[in-house]
Amino acid sequence: MVPFAGWEMPVQYDGVIPEHLAVRNDCGVFDVSHMGEVEVEGPRAREFLQAMLSNDLDRIEPGRAQYTLLTNERGGIVDDLIVYELDPFRFLLVVNAANKDVDFRWLKEREIAGSDVRDVSDAYALLAVQGPRSIERLELEPAPPFTFSVGALDGVECVIARTGYTGEEGVELLVMAEDAEQLWDSVLERGAKPCGLGARDTLRLEVCYPLHGNDIGPETDAISAGLSWVCALDKEFTGVEELRRVREEGPRRRLVAFVMRERSVPRQGMAIVEGGEVTSGSHSPMLEQGIGLGYVEAPRAEAGTEITIDVRGRERKAEIVKKPIYKREEP
Amino acid sequence: MAAPESYPDDLKYHHEHDWARIEGDEATLGITWYAQDSLGELVHYEPPQEGTRIERDTTYGEVESVKAVSDLIAPLSGQIVQVNQKVVDEPETVNQDPYGEGWLIRVKLTEPAEADDLLDADGYQKLVAEQ
Numbered sequence: 001m002v003p004f005a006g007w008e009m010p011v012q013y014d015g016v017i018p019e020h021l022a023v024r025n026d027c028g029v030f031d032v033s034h035m036g037e038v039e040v041e042g043p044r045a046r047e048f049l050q051a052m053l054s055n056d057l058d059r060i061e062p063g064r065a066q067y068t069l070l071t072n073e074r075g076g077i078v079d080d081l082i083v084y085e086l087d088p089f090r091f092l093l094v095v096n097a098a099n100k101d102v103d104f105r106w107l108k109e110r111e112i113a114g115s116d117v118r119d120v121s122d123a124y125a126l127l128a129v130q131g132p133r134s135i136e137r138l139e140l141e142p143a144p145p146f147t148f149s150v151g152a153l154d155g156v157e158c159v160i161a162r163t164g165y166t167g168e169e170g171v172e173l174l175v176m177a178e179d180a181e182q183l184w185d186s187v188l189e190r191g192a193k194p195c196g197l198g199a200r201d202t203l204r205l206e207v208c209y210p211l212h213g214n215d216i217g218p219e220t221d222a223i224s225a226g227l228s229w230v231c232a233l234d235k236e237f238t239g240v241e242e243l244r245r246v247r248e249e250g251p252r253r254r255l256v257a258f259v260m261r262e263r264s265v266p267r268q269g270m271a272i273v274e275g276g277e278v279t280s281g282s283h284s285p286m287l288e289q290g291i292g293l294g295y296v297e298a299p300r301a302e303a304g305t306e307i308t309i310d311v312r313g314r315e316r317k318a319e320i321v322k323k324p325i326y327k328r329e330e331p
Numbered sequence: 332m333a334a335p336e337s338y339p340d341d342l343k344y345h346h347e348h349d350w351a352r353i354e355g356d357e358a359t360l361g362i363t364w365y366a367q368d369s370l371g372e373l374v375h376y377e378p379p380q381e382g383t384r385i386e387r388d389t390t391y392g393e394v395e396s397v398k399a400v401s402d403l404i405a406p407l408s409g410q411i412v413q414v415n416q417k418v419v420d421e422p423e424t425v426n427q428d429p430y431g432e433g434w435l436i437r438v439k440l441t442e443p444a445e446a447d448d449l450l451d452a453d454g455y456q457k458l459v460a461e462q
Contacts, residue, residue, distance in 0.1 A: 016397040
């Protein structure tokens with residue numbers, strides 16, 4: 001167990017690699033109850049969130065969710081999150097544990113009349129059931145990604161959302177905190193392998209989902225981070241002018257994915273010799289190679305470009321690749 | 332498959348969780364069951380160069396799991412005669428067989444008397460029990 005944002009979290013149960021492979025091949029479950037939940041309710045909730053979040057809320061409707069960014073005036077990323085439209089006047093934001101208090105304060109300070117912001121994190125637990133067999137194991141009906149519905153699993157009422165952080169099919173189950181243990185037991189009973197923070201990190205890294213605090217943060221803008229697809233630059237939100245400017249001029253640096261071409265495991269904070277820095281790095285259980293994300297100068301960001309990672313004083317070659325680093329081969 | 336916990340009686344142990352199998356003026360070195368278990372499945376072995384010298388209590392290489400990197404500490408001084416290429420290619424060999432196939436280097440001892448300062452299996456197990 002390790003301390004993480006005030007929670008005691010398991011890094012692994014059985015081992016990072018077997019847990020990782022369970023999610024890629026079958027089904028794994030993560031207790032991600034440390035994630036924060038913020039509810040925004042009121043007749044002007046939509047209008048308020050449109051001004052706070054980068055993605056266009058008008059693209060979703062009740063029963064749909066959206067990946068989006070909470071941005072600052074400089075176009076930096078206060079947090080990345082998933083917003084769920086519960087009904088036209090009520091939205092749920094599932095945010096990173098480490099940023100929960102910052103996000104809540106950020107929104108509360110900017111709140112407008114007709115839009116009430118509440119931190120409801122303590123009321124909820126969240127289980128992520130992920131992997132190609134997760135829907136079958138939970139006996140759920142197929143549903144498109146980023147949709148959700150209220151339902152029950154083995155008698156435990158929960159919100160069943162088709163979302164996740166692994167690149168696999170699966171669901172996230174939002175449940176009242178007091179029912180979480182029963183739901184966890186049910187999911188294990190159905191054959192999901194318990195997975196820890198270690199596998200969560202290697203899984204997200206293989207599919208190049210950025211981790212806030214590593215790859216993105218208040219000092220990095222969404223365009224440089226490759227997240228322009230979640231920025232509706234045709235609407236008004238905090239920092240949009242700066243993001244429009246970056247897009248217009250082109251970013252000076254870009255967040256790229258890379259694979260080691262020499263044996264080595266890149267780690268966060270290592271220098272990229274040609275200029276730049278590794279922001280996330282690990283060993284890919286699927287590729288059985290070192291992989292990572294990092295910022296490089298924009299002219300050197302093309303896939304196929306060779307870069308050099310300074311691994312504790314040893315120079316090791318890597319190659320910039322297209323995102324995602326790992327993609328299932330379609331049969 | 333991970334090996335079951337064991338600390339063979341015929342080995343000498345260093346408190347930094349390394350073992351030595353001394354045979355005449357040569358020794359085979361590796362990491363203990365406790366070390367590999369703490370690290371988890373190994374994914375990388377950064378070996379030293381054959382022919383170079385290692386000095387007792389100093390770093391001669393690294394092993395890495397998904398979550399952590401660990402220095403390899405020499406329990407004895409010597410000149411490296413062989414690096415275990417099998418572990419370079421398949422680092423998980425160390426988890427499967429830490430005292431056998433998962434050895435890391437073979438050295439020709441330059442200070443054989445240093446062996447007297449190492450722990451025996453009982454002494455090392457006591458140390459592990461206190462961790």
